[in-house]
Amino acid sequence: MIHDPNDATSFHDRLAAHSRLTDLTLAPDGARLIASVRSINDAGTRHVWKLWEIDPSGEGDSRLVAGTVQGDFAPTFAADGTLLVLSDRENTDSTGEKRDGQGVSLWALPEHGEAKQIAHHPGGMADFTVARYADTIAYTADLLPGTADAETYAESRRERENAMVNAVLYGDVAACGSGAALGPDEPHTFVQRSDGTPVNAGSQGLEGIGDMALSPDGSLVAYTRSATGHAPDTNTVVVADAATGARHSTFSRPGHQYYRLEFTADGSALVCQRQREETYDTEWRVTLVAFDLASGEETDLLPEFDNWPWPGRPVLAPTPGDATVWFTGDEQGHCPVFRRDADGTITRLTASGAYSSLSVTPDGSTLYALRSTIDGPPQAVRLDAVTPDQHPTFLKAPGGLDSPPGTLTEVHVRADDGFPLRAWLVLPEGASSDHPAPLVVIPHGGPQTSWSAWTWVWNPWPFAARGYAVLLPDPALSTGYGQRMQERGRGQHGGRPYRDVIALTDAALARDDLDATRTALAGWSYGGYLANRAATLTDRFKAIVSAAGMWNLEAFQIETDLHAYFREIFGDPRTRRERYEANSPHFDAAKMTTPMLIVHGGKDHRVPVGQALGLHSDLRRLGVPVRFLHFPDEGHIIGAPNHIRLMYETVLNFLDHHVLDQEWRRPAMV
Numbered sequence: 060m061i062h063d064p065n066d067a068t069s070f071h072d073r074l075a076a077h078s079r080l081t082d083l084t085l086a087p088d089g090a091r092l093i094a095s096v097r098s099i100n101d102a103g104t105r106h107v108w109k110l111w112e113i114d115p116s117g118e119g120d121s122r123l124v125a126g127t128v129q130g131d132f133a134p135t136f137a138a139d140g141t142l143l144v145l146s147d148r149e150n151t152d153s154t155g156e157k158r159d160g161q162g163v164s165l166w167a168l169p170e171h172g173e174a175k176q177i178a179h180h181p182g183g184m185a186d187f188t189v190a191r192y193a194d195t196i197a198y199t200a201d202l203l204p205g206t207a208d209a210e211t212y213a214e215s216r217r218e219r220e221n222a223m224v225n226a227v228l229y230g231d232v233a234a235c236g237s238g239a240a241l242g243p244d245e246p247h248t249f250v251q252r253s254d255g256t257p258v259n260a261g262s263q264g265l266e267g268i269g270d271m272a273l274s275p276d277g278s279l280v281a282y283t284r285s286a287t288g289h290a291p292d293t294n295t296v297v298v299a300d301a302a303t304g305a306r307h308s309t310f311s312r313p314g315h316q317y318y319r320l321e322f323t324a325d326g327s328a329l330v331c332q333r334q335r336e337e338t339y340d341t342e343w344r345v346t347l348v349a350f351d352l353a354s355g356e357e358t359d360l361l362p363e364f365d366n367w368p369w370p371g372r373p374v375l376a377p378t379p380g381d382a383t384v385w386f387t388g389d390e391q392g393h394c395p396v397f398r399r400d401a402d403g404t405i406t407r408l409t410a411s412g413a414y415s416s417l418s419v420t421p422d423g424s425t426l427y428a429l430r431s432t433i434d435g436p437p438q439a440v441r442l443d444a445v446t447p448d449q450h451p452t453f454l455k456a457p458g459g460l461d462s463p464p465g466t467l468t469e470v471h472v473r474a475d476d477g478f479p480l481r482a483w484l485v486l487p488e489g490a491s492s493d494h495p496a497p498l499v500v501i502p503h504g505g506p507q508t509s510w511s512a513w514t515w516v517w518n519p520w521p522f523a524a525r526g527y528a529v530l531l532p533d534p535a536l537s538t539g540y541g542q543r544m545q546e547r548g549r550g551q552h553g554g555r556p557y558r559d560v561i562a563l564t565d566a567a568l569a570r571d572d573l574d575a576t577r578t579a580l581a582g583w584s585y586g587g588y589l590a591n592r593a594a595t596l597t598d599r600f601k602a603i604v605s606a607a608g609m610w611n612l613e614a615f616q617i618e619t620d621l622h623a624y625f626r627e628i629f630g631d632p633r634t635r636r637e638r639y640e641a642n643s644p645h646f647d648a649a650k651m652t653t654p655m656l657i658v659h660g661g662k663d664h665r666v667p668v669g670q671a672l673g674l675h676s677d678l679r680r681l682g683v684p685v686r687f688l689h690f691p692d693e694g695h696i697i698g699a700p701n702h703i704r705l706m707y708e709t710v711l712n713f714l715d716h717h718v719l720d721q722e723w724r725r726p727a728m729v
Contacts, residue, residue, distance in 0.1 A: 070464060070524035071707035075700040076103065079515060080437045080458030083427055085418040086136045087191070089115065092427055093124060093134045093142065094439060096457050099700050100129075106700065108132040110144065113439050115427065117454045126168045137189050142168045143177070143196075145184060165198065178251050181213035185246065188273055191324070191377075195277030195301060196251045197260070201244035207259060248282040250301045260304040272320040272329070277301055279352075281320045281329055292336040292627055296320065298329065298352065310350050310357065314341075317348075319372040325379035327352060330360070332370065338627045339638065342545035343507055343536075345369045347386060347399075360384065364405055365541045369507065370397075374417045374426075385426060385444070387414045389509045389539030392469070392481060396428065396442060410448040413512030419444060427454075431513035433483050433531065434467045434520070436460050464488055465523040470530065472566035474559050478535075478547060482563045483510050485519045485529040490572045496528040497577035497718050500564050500600075504584030506536040506548070506556065516696055517583045517606070521707045527579075527714065530567045534559030534589075550628060552585070553592045553642040560589060561597070577718050581710065583607055583658075584666065584695065588644070591674060594655060595647035602717035604710055606658035607666045607695055610674040612643035618667040648677040654684035656713040658706060660693030686713060688729070705729065 082095040092113045097106040110124040110131050124134075124142065131144040147163045162183020167175045178184070180200035187198035203219075206212040219225065227243045248271050249257040260280050271282040280301045285294050295311040310317070310329075318332045329350040337343035347360040347370050361370060369388060376383040382401035385408075387394050394413035398406045408426075415437070416429045426444050429437040430451055436458055440451035465487045474480050490496035499522050503510050510531040519529035533540065534556040535548030548556050568575040579602040582590040587608020594603050609615045613632045616625045629638045640646055655678055659671035671687065678685035688709050690702055697706050708726045715721040 069521070069708075071521035071711075072704055073460075074515070074518060074521060074707075075099075075703040077436070077460060078109075078457050079106070080429060080439065080456060081416075082134075083113075083416045083418060083429060083439060084134045084136060085115075085420070085427055086140050086142075087138060087421065088140060089420040089422075089425075091115075091136070091140075091142075092439070092454075093136075094121070094456055094458075095132060095134060098457075103700055106698070110134055111457055113454050113456045115441065115454070117441060117452055119455065121454075121456045124168065125170060126172075126174050128174075131166070131168075133187065135187065135189055137167070137196075138192050138194060142170075143187070143189065144168060145187065147183070148174075165196070178255075178257070180209055180249070180257070181216055182244070186271070188271055190273040190277035191275040193273075193275070193277030194253055195273055197271055197273050197280050197282075197301070198249050198251070199246050199271065200249055202247050202259070202262075203243055204245065209257060248280060248299075250280050250304075252302070258302065258304050260299045260301065270318050270320050270331075272322055273301065274322045274326040275324060276326060279307060279322070279326065281322070283317055283320070292316070292338075292623070296329065296331065296350065308352060308355060310355070312357070314338075321373050321375050323349075323375055323379075324377055324381065330373045330375060330384065332372065333359075336624060336627060337507075337545075337549065339550040339630060339635075342542060342549045344542060344545065347373050347384065360399060360403075361405070369538045371415065372417070374419055376423050377419060377421050378423060381423065383423065385417055385419060387417065389511050389537075391539055392433075392483060392509065392511050392533065393539075394509075394511045396426065398444065406445075406447050408442060408444075408447060408449060410450055412451075414440075415512075432467075433485075433510065433513065434463045436513045463520040463523065465490075465520070470563055470567045472562050474535075474547075474555075474562055476547065476555075478543065480533070480559055480563055482530055482532040482567070483519075484567055485523050485531070486572065487523040487526050487528060489526075490528060492571040495572050495574040496526060497714075498528045498530060498564075498567065498573050498575075498579070499714065499718075500530045500532065500560065500578070500580045502532055502534065502556075502560050502580075502582040502586035502589040503537070504582075504586050505538075506552065506585040507538055507545075509533050509537045509539045511539060517581070517586070521711065522714075525711050525715070527718075528567075528573055530564060532560045532563040534563070550638065551642060552588065552628075553644065557589055557592050557596065560593075577601060579603065579714050579718050581606070581714075585609075587666070591644040594651045594653055595644045596650070598652050600653055602656070602714055603653050604656045604658065604713065605671075605674065606706075607660065607663055608670065608674075609644075609666055610670045610677075611645040612639050613645075614673065615666070615670060618669060620664040645673065645677065649681065651678065651681060651683050654713075654717045655686075656710060657685065657687045658697070658710070659687075659689060660695060660697060661689060661691035662693060663695045665695040684717075701728075 076099045079097040092115045094111045110127045111121045113121045131146045133145045164179035185199040202212045203215045248260040281298045298307040316334045320331045333348045335344045349358045371387040374385040384399040395409040396414045412430045414428045426442040430440045431437040439454040439456040470482045522529045580600045581604035583606040587605045590605040632639045675687045712724045716723040
């Protein structure tokens with residue numbers, strides 16, 4: 060059944076406006092569980108943060124946190140159980156005057172009484188963490204070069220503003236990162252003393268804000284310092300004295316990056332994620348490691364575990380002397396919770412679904428987490444901390460969604476090298492051998508990720524609501540299928556991964572409830588690149604949608620904020636030209652015949668908009684039907700609710716026109 064595209068309550072309208080449960084945080088005594096929820100504002104123009112309290116027992120209903128206001132985010136409990144949040148709520152100083160230009164600051168929200176600001180920094184804060192047993196807080200905030208504290212930084216900011224100067228003189232750092240311009244401000248880690256005085260523990264480097272952690276007793280602070288252009292594939296873990304900022308020790312390994320730092324309960328070791336960057340000759344790999352702070356020894360905690368190459372943030376046992384670690388990681392289209400015991404034994408704790416935002420109770424017996432599936436958004440759940448392959452207990456929390464318009468199944472096939480491949484297949488209501496559904500193939504982004512969880516970006520269900528089946532393939536370079544999956548795709552982004560997508564497409568179209576004559580391909584980010592690749596290699600699809608996709612890899616490796624990372628894989632195009640000729644779609648532009656829709660954000664630094672402009676120019680030059688949906692104020696992800704609605708409506712109308720031969724309907728407002 061094809062749903063009415065003019066239905067004002069279409070699935071993509073509801074999706075854009077729906078509340079999004081994003082994180083959980085548990086009180087030190089296990090009595091309070093707080094959820095971060097992104098909800099649409101009253102004007103319907105953007106998402107704003109709200110904090111909800113969830114009953115850990117699962118019996119009571121959730122409620123808004125007392126004292127919270129719209130925009131409070133990053134909830135974390137202090138050692139004494141006080142809830143701390145970041146917020147840009149209006150406030151005044153001790154004289155009653157409003158503080159100008161303060162930005163986001165740190166607030167305490169007692170269960171009873173008024174909210175109180177406990178830390179602030181000129182221009183605001185980006186992140187914070189607390190010590191488990193001490194009244195110590197660390198946070199990330201900026202300083203200008205040549206300033207050492209908040210006072211001199213504030214004065215320098217005022218001087219620049221008064222002089223109306225916002226220029227940045229870049230040296231040995233990138234000019235942009237993580238989708239935003241960098242500099243002249245530099246991120247630093249600060250530790251706030253009990254008297255409220257912040258101590259500058261050190262710079263985190265300009266290549267992006269680093270991770271940080273405090274030891275349980277608050278005596279040590281750890282953070283990552285990103286490398287500059289001399290060693291772009293390496294960062295350094297710095298452990299410093301929290302009272303003075305003096306360095307205690309540093310850890311690094313050439314060709315590796317460290318993320319998601321956590322101190323053990325006794326403070327003797329630091330556990331974190333270690334990522335070996337992909338190169339043309341070495342595949343991407345992520346594991347968990349422990350640094351012994353006394354000896355400096357680094358130990359791989361998952362040396363033989365080959366389920367996937369990307370374990371998530373480690374959650375450590377809260378009892379000193381207990382070496383248990385819990386973590387999540389992709390596995391065959393799911394993202395289970397795993398438990399690692401002190402002897403290295405690893406147990407999978409969940410049977411299905413994708414888990415995130417883990418926390419453990421003080422006695423180590425119970426876990427709380429968010430669980431989502433391809434056909435269901437994140438929900439708060441409770442798990443036993445020991446039992447294998449269990450099903451969770453669902454808690455009452457915001458974020459639920461009506462049943463999706465269709466059903467979910469799987470597709471399996473062998474690749475051309477014999478490797479077993481799998482994909483999720485979404486079937487719309489009414490699909491049958493008598494009424495086969497048109498098919499849209501949607502490769503994921505990444506490329507190191509997997510279709511294992513609910514997504515708010517390129518969600519398959521708006522397509523199903525319009526009557527399309529949707530194939531969600533996991534090709535080479537996907538996570539959750541062991542290191543062999545990385546080896547298969549290493550150095551050939553447009554080779555084996557593309558062939559895997561086509562193999563899974565053929566396997567899906569062998570079903571009699573799908574129509575092989577009415578197909579399309581639509582991808583975002585790396586999936587957009589595969590869409591561009593498909594446009595130059597096949598005419599089997601009736602329409603192709605490329606969102607935030609790479610087109611000219613030679614230009615991309617210079618323009619992207621991941622320049623150094625990408626260069627490690629493909630090398631210098633002047634000396635490794637064969638790699639670019641084998642993978643860059645633009646070399647085969649003359650072969651394109653399929654109508655295309657391009658979607659791109661004007662402030663995308665990951666895949667700069669020049670990639671879309673180049674593709675659009677080539678398609679127009681060659682006379683290939685093309686439309687270009689440009690969002691000047693969006694980045695790599697389309698985020699504004701009205702823009703999300705417009706994106707889905709444009710994409711669906713484009714597919715209806717070219718795949719179903721319906722009359723073109725120009726979306727309103729463009």
